[in-house]
Amino acid sequence: MKLSPTLALLFVFYPSLLYAQAAKEPKVSFEDVLKARYESWTKDLPTGKITADRxxxxxxxPRIHGDDAAAVAALHLxxxxxxxxxxVEESALLQTSKIMDSDERRDQLTKPVNLEQAFSRYRKHIQNAPKELFAKDAPKREGISQGRLGDCFVxxxxxxxxxxxxxxxxGMIDQIIDGSCLVNFPGVKPxxxxxxxxxxxxxxSSAGEQGLWLNMMEEACAMExxxxxxxxSAVAMDLISSGGTTAKIIQMLTGHSVESTHLQPADTKERAKVEAExxxxxTAVHKDKIxxxxxxxHTKKEDATPGIATxxxxxxxDYNTATDMVTLWNPWGNKLEPKGPDGIKFGYSTVSGVFSVPLKDFLKLYETLLNQTNKPLPKK
Known part of the structure; x- marks a missing residue:
């Protein structure tokens, strides 16, 4: 192979740079990890198969790290x-790892799970996640991305x-020297x-470069x-993996009762009352920060609005009273560029999960509004 003059000089004076570039980290697969660890993970199991309990x-x-942790996460999925x-036996897992699945809804599991794809995603998550509780200018909404759990309600x-x-x-999270935390929800035992x-x-889920505070809150909500x-549930997170009640989480965070408004009443005479409510x-969201x-x-429509998931x-x-626009946030933290003007037909321009819709569209697109009231819950 003929080197350019620049590369030739680098090779003469700094050969280690080129060797380092050439010696890239080898690609690790789910299959590699499973073959290396399957025997130790199943050695005391009577059937020789790995179990859900295991x-x-x-x-x-806490002793499972790195690629092993990514493989276990894929197995749990x-x-x-x-x-x-x-x-399940090893051969079945190896066969399943090669079957493609759909990633259309990150929060809804498809069968079968592509274990290789899941492993790669989890491996990247572990490598990139800061290990501090709060990093940089945390906590903030920007950078949050819901994971593969169906816990949008959290x-x-x-x-x-x-x-x-x-x-x-x-201020809700008190870190303890051993790495554990006390999460202090209002009105209940930490x-x-x-x-x-x-x-x-x-x-x-991930808060990007902000640290592990979101994972702590997610785990605390599941445990509570x-x-x-x-x-x-041996794994607390499984309790929030397939949906739940948004109102319960609002109560947990605020210590206040929650009211619910059905946005699409069958009786057309009620629609004016609903809109006023x-x-x-x-307005209270904007002024009082509720x-x-x-x-x-949950019913999928054939003419569903792009970017609005069922x-x-x-x-x-927020809500802008002057323009009558409601600003919403999708916890996926997604991006959408409509193929036409913003609206119900083509969807709404979305950056980091944030988009704005006219109130008249909001009342058509959404089924229920849940909000914190000014009434505290009884202390337990």
């Missing part, structure tokens, strides 16, 4: 998708809470969240819901 224990194991499967209220009250959210494992970090519902709530979210119907929770960022 994977759950690995999720909570596999068992969540195959909720009627309790064990992330949307958290995103709006940190938009309206960043200092209050930061939630003790153990130091997050790398698998838990991979499985959760486990206490409130009495449901048993919505204006009242949205926390509000809107949810879409069965999804959105945070309400």
């Amino acid at each position: 994977v759950n224990s690995l999720v909570n194991n 596999y068992f969540r998708a195959q909720n009627n499967v309790t064990s 992330i949307a209220p958290i995103g709006i809470f940190v938009t309206q009250h960043p200092n209050r959210l930061k 939630v003790r969240v153990p130091k997050l494992t790398e698998v838990q970090i991979a499985l959760g 819901l486990r206490t409130l519902t009495g449901k048993k 919505v204006r009242r709530v949205l 926390i509000a979210c809107a949810t879409t119907s 069965g999804h929770a959105y945070g309400i960022v």
Whole structure:
């Protein structure tokens, strides 16, 4: 191979630079990790197959790091998708890893899960996530991206809470020297969240370069819901993986009761009353910084608006009374450039999940408005 004069000089004087460039980190695959770890992960299991219970224990194991953590996260995703499967052998996992799945909805599992694709995504998440609780100018909504969990009902209220009250959210989390945290929701006993494992970090949402505060809040919400519902789950995060009640999270964050408004009444005479109520709530979002979210119907329409997902929770960022525009936030943190003018037909220009819609469109696109009231919940 003939080198250019510049590269030739570099090779003479700085050969290590070229060697370093040539010796790139080898590509690691899910298959590589599984083959290397399968025996140790199943050695005491009677069937020789890896089980959902064993994977759950690995999720909570602080000694699982790096590529091993990414592989365990992918396995956990596999068992969540195959909720009627309790064990699986290595050969089946290797076969499944090569099957393509759809990434159309990041928060809805498809069957089967592409384990190689999931591993690659989780590996990148672990490598890029800062290990501090709060990094840079955290906490803030900008940079949040909902993960593969179906927990928009958790992330949307958290995103709006940190938009309206960043200092209050930061003050909720007390870090302990061992890496665990106390999360102080108003009016209830503090939630003790153990130091997050790398698998838990991979499985959760991301706040980008801001640190692990969002993962801590996500885990704390899951643990508090486990206490409130009495449901048993070895991995607390599984309780928020497939949807839930946005109102409960608003209550948890604010310590106040929540009211709900159905935006599309069957009786047309009620529509004027609904619109007046919505204006009242949205004005309070702007003036009083109350926390509000809107949810879409679970029914998918053939003429659905691009960028507006069904069965999804959105945070309400603001309301402009002069222009009658509602600003919303999709916890996916997505971007959308409509193929036509902004509106119901082509969608709305979206940057980092944020977009604005006229109030008349808002009332057509969304099914329910949920908002914090000024009435505190009874202390427990």
